[in-house]
Amino acid sequence: MTRAFYSGLGFLLIVFRASVCHADGGSAPLDPAAPAFFDKPAGLREPVPALHPRGASFGKPRPLAPAAVTSDWPGFLGPTQDGVSPETGLACGLPPSERGTCPSPLWSVSKGESYAAPSVKDGRLVLFHRLGTNEVVECLDAETGGLYWSFAYPTTYRDRYRYLSGPRATPALDGERAYTCGAQGMLHCFDLKTGHLYWRRNLAQEFDLDEGFFGFTPSPVIEKDLLILNLGAKQGGTAAFDKFRGTLRWLSDGLWGRGYATPVAATMHGQRVLFVFAGDKSDPPVGGLLALDPESGRTHFRVPWRSPRYFSVNASSPVVSGSRVFISSSYDVLGAMVEVRPDLTHAPAYTTRAYASHWTTPILRDGHLYGFFNNLLVCMEWESGRQVWKQALKLGAGESESDEAPAGRKTGADQYREPPGSQGFGFGSLVWADGRFICLGETGLLAWLDLSPAGCRVISSCRLFSADQAWTAPVLSRGLLYVNQNRPGPDTPARLLCYDIRAGCE
DSSP: OOOHHHHHHHHHHHHHOOBBBBOOOOOOOSSSSOOOOOOOTTTTTOOOOBTTTTTOOOOOOOOOOOOOOOBBBBBTTTTTTSSBOOOBBBOOOOOTTTSSSSOOOOOOOEBBBOOOOOOTTTEEEEEEEEEEEEEEEEEEEETTEEEEEEEEEOOOOOOTTTOOOSOOOOEEEEEEEEEEEEOOOOOEETTTOOEEEEEEEHHHHHHHHHTTSSOOOOEEEETEEEEEEOOOOOSSEEEEETTOOOOOOOOOOOSSSSOOOOOOEEEEETTEEEEEEEEEEEESOOOOEEEETTTTTTTTEEEEOOOOOOOOOOOOEEEEEEEEEEEEETTTTTEEEEEEESSOOOOEEESSSOOOSSOOOEEEEHHHHHHHETTTEEETTTTTTTTEEEEETTBBBOOOSSOOOOOOOOGGGGOOOOOOTTTTTOEEEEETTTTEEEEEETTTTEEEEEEEEEEEEEEEOOOEEOOOOOOOOOOOEEEEEEEEOOOOOOOSSSSSEEEEEOOOOO
């Protein structure tokens, strides 16, 4: 570690401890442009799902267990914005690869470029991706993969770092409406059942926004009658729109740019609070946690927290529990816990080097945080920030291979990525359901995990495909698991795969 590193880190810690509550209100400027609004035609009928032209179906799902609890997955990180599903009555596991192949998908649909997860509500799934020069929104039957409707519009976005150039933001489904925000900030509102376009906005053009390092990534968040997005505009950082008409309702201050973490709304001390983890391309690099009033955009407090490296962003959503908020950022600064007081001011609880997330959001269960710190799975004590254990997951092995970086390799995130065909999970994503964790590795490994302070046990695991950049967390709804294969494999196209994991354990 260099002296410059510790000097920069020390500066950030001082700023973290010295930050104070701000009472400035969210600004209420004139809407820079009226949204394009389209009245729904009278008598518009719901389409019947047809065989998807890029799809394949392999059977029908098993019946749900009589006592199974099921749920929709209406937006980023699921029904409670934390990667936790209330579903029960799920299958015990998957066949280990050394004893057999993975189960066949229930259905699959080949897709274009995208890192966006699908969203599911009332038996309809919205897939958001890029085909050629168009961003495409498709509504599918969640059980069969049949196509209800699709909508396409042109895009010119190109990822400057040669990653995929498709959408990043997960659709938000609310009531009978679907909301999408593309990589260039094209915001649309659709009727979920018919595909009718209610309204659209060109956010980049209207708010004079640049594309940052990786385009528009934060997913839309629904809060009562508002649609909230972290814009990173010069005149206002976070924006709230009327979810029915698309008109601007408020703008927060634009101090820290957009960032890539989706905001999280939570009830704290009896009040709703919106937590925004901002920090994108800026010189000097700035960013951190904003606590806002979701009704007005007024700022309760700010906590500076971002790597001093120019080529870094804040990408992992805040984790909220009780009166605490945990934030983490790769490279240098790592993790910080914020205590929120009853008057909605704040105090630092601790900082920790035990855990930080590059982009996935860790999951809190029973007083412990579980998530991937680069390619290592970590268990951290929520109360103290103490690291309980860390290990590299390997296919079919529950014990730790190593708790340190491989010999001769640097500790930067890029050096930890597993090549396709590797037996390691590499960067992974977690979902909690039915008392266990579902884990998807970036090269196509899937596993059921038993995680506790005592360690990690791989219940079952198998390889779904061999391809890199499977960085989108799985989605679970009504006993069906949806997995994005974001990049083509040796013998497969990029696909959305649906697996039947219904039926409880004997």
